[in-house]
Amino acid sequence: xxxxxxxxxxxxxxxxxxxxxxxxxxxxxxxxxxxxxxxxxxxxxxxxxxxxxxxxxxxxxxxxxxxxxxxxxxxxxxxxxxxxxxxxxxxxxxxxxxxxxxxxxxxxxxxxxxxxxxxxxxxxxxxxxxxxxxxxxxxxxxxxxxxxxxxxxxxxxxxxxxxxxxxxxxxxxxxxxxxxxxxxxxxxxxxxxxxxxxx
Numbered sequence: 711x712x713x714x715x716x717x718x719x720x721x722x723x724x725x726x727x728x729x730x731x732x733x734x735x736x737x738x739x740x741x742x743x744x745x746x747x748x749x750x751x752x753x754x755x756x757x758x759x760x761x762x763x764x765x766x767x768x769x770x771x772x773x774x775x776x777x778x779x780x781x782x783x784x785x786x787x788x789x790x791x792x793x794x795x796x797x798x799x800x801x802x803x804x805x806x807x808x809x810x811x812x813x814x815x816x817x818x819x820x821x822x823x824x825x826x827x828x829x830x831x832x833x834x835x836x837x838x839x840x841x842x843x844x845x846x847x848x849x850x851x852x853x854x855x856x857x858x859x860x861x862x863x864x865x866x867x868x869x870x871x872x873x874x875x876x877x878x879x880x881x882x883x884x885x886x887x888x889x890x891x892x893x894x895x896x897x898x899x900x901x902x903x904x905x906x907x908x909x
Contacts, residue, residue: 714743714906716898717786719778720793721750721803724764724884726830727792728772730876730894734790734828737895743902746785748778750803764884778807780814788824788857788905790898791845795829798837799844808848820852824905826859826897828876834887838877846874857904859897869893 716738722728728749735745749772752759759765783789793804814820829841846856859866860873869890871877876894879887 712909714738714741714788714902714909715786716743716745716788716790716902716905717778717782718745718747718790718792718898719750719782719804719807720747720791721801722768722772722792723794723801725768725771726878726880726884726886727794727828728768728775729886730792730828730830730878730890731790733891733894734792734898737898738902740895741899741902741906743788746782747775748782749775750801750807751777753803753806780811783811783814783823784819786823787909788826788901789854790826790828790901792828793830793841793845795831795837795841798840800829800841804845808845811852815852818853820854822908823852823854824857824901824908825849825852825854826857826875826901828878828894828897830878830880830886832880832882834879836879839872839874842872842875842877855904855908857901859893859900862900863893863896865892865896 720731
């Protein structure tokens with residue numbers, strides 16, 4: 711069986727979803743997956759970013775992380791998306807990237823990709839579940855196969871996670887409230903395992 715190829719696509723303003731992407735990478739690599747971690751292009755004006763210390767620092771700290779391209783989607787057997795919640799939906803940066811993949815979709819190159827999603831928000835009921843489900847709606851149009859984590863691992867209970875995908879609450883200082891590292895790694899492993907079975 712060939713090595714499973716996983717692309718992790720994230721958008722992160724101050725680092726939460728970047729950290730989740732890195733944990734997912736660790737989990738997937740434990741199963742021998744070939745992993746690409748890529749970020750969506752930033753849409754916010756530089757003047758806005760410069761006005762927020764944490765945002766500016768994160769952009770600088772991740773300047774060497776490559777931006778996602780259609781090739782990263784076509785290359786992958788599986789894809790994990792990680793995005794902040796914006797009014798109960800994915801961040802515009804993630805949505806804009808998905809909206810530009812019509813060429814891949816039209817040629818059938820998104821069909822049967824195994825996908826999973828994670829999210830963050832500023833409070834425990836801040837729309838994380840709706841964000842993940844809205845992203846999955848796009849994936850149904852892609853013809854992708856959704857690999858939600860469910861409650862098939864104890865880490866999903868101890869992290870306060872939901873069955874659709876790991877979600878985390880971020881406090882006013884930018885710290886994760888729940889300990890989701892184990893749940894993120896489990897979700898990544900489950901995604902890789904399902905993709906491996908389909909290869």
